[in-house]
Amino acid sequence: MNPDVVTTLTISLPDWLNERLAAPIWIQGDEARMRFVIDLAHENVARRTGGPFAAAVFRSDDGRCVSAGVNSVMRLNSAVLHAEVVALMFAQARVGSYTLRVADASYELVTSCEPCAMCLGAILWSGVRRLVCGAARSDAERIGFDEGPVFPESYAYLERRGITVVHHVLRAEAAEVLDWYLRSGGVVYNG
Amino acid sequence: MNPDVVTTLTISLPDWLNERLAAPIWIQGDEARMRFVIDLAHENVARRTGGPFAAAVFRSDDGRCVSAGVNSVMRLNSAVLHAEVVALMFAQARVGSYTLRVADASYELVTSCEPCAMCLGAILWSGVRRLVCGAARSDAERIGFDEGPVFPESYAYLERRGITVVHHVLRAEAAEVLDWYLRSGGVVYNG
Numbered sequence: 001m002n003p004d005v006v007t008t009l010t011i012s013l014p015d016w017l018n019e020r021l022a023a024p025i026w027i028q029g030d031e032a033r034m035r036f037v038i039d040l041a042h043e044n045v046a047r048r049t050g051g052p053f054a055a056a057v058f059r060s061d062d063g064r065c066v067s068a069g070v071n072s073v074m075r076l077n078s079a080v081l082h083a084e085v086v087a088l089m090f091a092q093a094r095v096g097s098y099t100l101r102v103a104d105a106s107y108e109l110v111t112s113c114e115p116c117a118m119c120l121g122a123i124l125w126s127g128v129r130r131l132v133c134g135a136a137r138s139d140a141e142r143i144g145f146d147e148g149p150v151f152p153e154s155y156a157y158l159e160r161r162g163i164t165v166v167h168h169v170l171r172a173e174a175a176e177v178l179d180w181y182l183r184s185g186g187v188v189y190n191g
Numbered sequence: 192m193n194p195d196v197v198t199t200l201t202i203s204l205p206d207w208l209n210e211r212l213a214a215p216i217w218i219q220g221d222e223a224r225m226r227f228v229i230d231l232a233h234e235n236v237a238r239r240t241g242g243p244f245a246a247a248v249f250r251s252d253d254g255r256c257v258s259a260g261v262n263s264v265m266r267l268n269s270a271v272l273h274a275e276v277v278a279l280m281f282a283q284a285r286v287g288s289y290t291l292r293v294a295d296a297s298y299e300l301v302t303s304c305e306p307c308a309m310c311l312g313a314i315l316w317s318g319v320r321r322l323v324c325g326a327a328r329s330d331a332e333r334i335g336f337d338e339g340p341v342f343p344e345s346y347a348y349l350e351r352r353g354i355t356v357v358h359h360v361l362r363a364e365a366a367e368v369l370d371w372y373l374r375s376g377g378v379v380y381n382g
Contacts, residue, residue, distance in 0.1 A: 006258075006284045007209050009202040018198050067197075078280050079289045079316040080271065089269055093197045098270045098380065117348075118316060121309025121339045125270040125381070148312045149348035157308075157340035189289065190316070 011081065011089065014049040017070060025065040030132050033058055033110045034169045036065070038134060041083070041112040041177045044070040045186060051145075052181035055083040055111040057091035057100070060130060066107065067091040073189060084111050084119035088126045100127035108132060112174045113140050114167065117148030123158065130164045134174030143178050144188035202272065202280065205240040208261060216256040221323050224249055224301045225360045227256070229325060232274070232303040232368045235261040236377060242336075243372035246274040246302040248282035248291070251321060257298065258282040264380065275302050275310035279317045290318035299323060303365045304331050305358065308339030314349065321355045325365030334369050335379035 013021075017040065027033045033056065040054035051071035058065055069086025073079055087109065092098055100107040108130035109123060114137045123131055137147045155165055182188065204212075208231065218224045224247065231245035242262035249256055260277025264270055278300065283289055291298040299321035300314060305328045314322055328338045346356055373379065 004285060005209075005212050006281055007204060009280055009284055011200040011202065013198060018196075021196050073289045077287060077289045078283050079318070080276055080280060080313050085271055089200055089271060090197055092269050093200055094195060096268060098264045098268045116312055116316075117345070118309050118312025121307055121312055122271050124337070124339050125307075125309060127270070146315070146352075148315050149342070149345040151340070151342065151344065153342065154308070154340040161337075 011072075011076065011086070013086070013090070014044070014047065014070065014075070016043060016047055016049070017068060021065070021068060026063045027058065027065060028063045030110070030166060030169045033063075034112070034132065034134050034174070037068075037110050037112050038170060038174050038177060040068055040070055041174070045177065045181045045184060050075050052177045052186065053083040053111070053113055055087040055109055057087050057107055057109055057128065060106040060108050066094055074187065080118065082116065082119050084109060084115055085122050088122055092126070101129070102127070112177065114147070115150070117150050117154070120150055120154055120158070123163065124161060128163065130166070131158065132166045132169055134168070134170055135178055136168060136171060136175070139171070139175035139178055143182040146190045202263075202267065202277070204277070204281070205235070205238065205261065205266070207234060207238055207240070208259060212256070212259060217254045218249065218256060219254045221301070221357060221360050224254075225303070225323065225325050225365070228259075228301050228303050229361060229365050229368060231259055231261055232365070236368065236372045236375065241266050243368045243377065244274040244302075244304055246278040246300055248278050248298055248300055248319065251297040251299050257285055265378065271309065273307065273310050275300060275306055276313050279313055283317070292318035292320070303368065305338070306341070307337075308341050308345075311341055311345055311349070314354065315352060319354065321357070322349065323357045323360055325359070325361055326369055327359060327362060327366070330362070330366035330369055334373040337381045
């Protein structure tokens, strides 16, 4: 075996996030769920475990938190590990299916910032029925993060595929975490 | 610890692909690289380890194959594990950086089919300088795969960020693997 070929990748959450998720969590309502997610984004900055973004997957019916993710790009040296991708991967692992569009429940993704082009696509394939966003694309771009080719038509495409999209839930609070990341010397990486 | 919370994900390649990559590989030229990638897509169907898509990352200068990926959505129950995402994740792990835009070399992604919306975004963040595509979006859609919100402006966005895009390299051969997947009873999953 060629010694520098990598044959397995391991994706872990920060320890503090595993501790937060150790006991079951139920949260009802978009604002309360967004507050939970914004707090995770804040914690990811405070603990210096990644960029100022967090997301979580909830069961729509009972509000059970199925998974949560924080930006892990720098921590795990992997550009795809945005908060939304991490949350969706862990949700699918927990449900045991590559799609969350399953018979017994309906799932939604709550994210602290409108998704970049990659995450918007990942959301489309994930099987979630609803997407709830905090900060706006322009809030992330203001501090230097590129959001990629996302257009009004991109959201229309999601809606046509049966995904309801809600924007600007607690936008100011979500955007404040972004600004704080920049002020605290966080690295604004891009491809 | 809540017993059904997942705390670690493991991403592996199929055994046959690890065997193929065990010895170093150098390939020069777009067509030869595409032929390698199309063969991996074909093998992924033949071995029933996933969908009819493959991708690989090469060093632009010496043609060294840094990583390869095949569609692993159903095998690993994870909707984000398209061939391009898998190849980029393994390339970044091998290079040890979340961006392939590093000082000592320039990298490119060769993919058997034009990327979906998610993969196009992942390519933007990956740091590759060049993207080479085989089959067209319409070839994948013809057999029922959704490609998501990718528009001419999406490719223009990549080009503006310094990524050269080449389309339709060995398109007919690449599309033939897609058609064969459908004929052989492969599952066309979507979100």
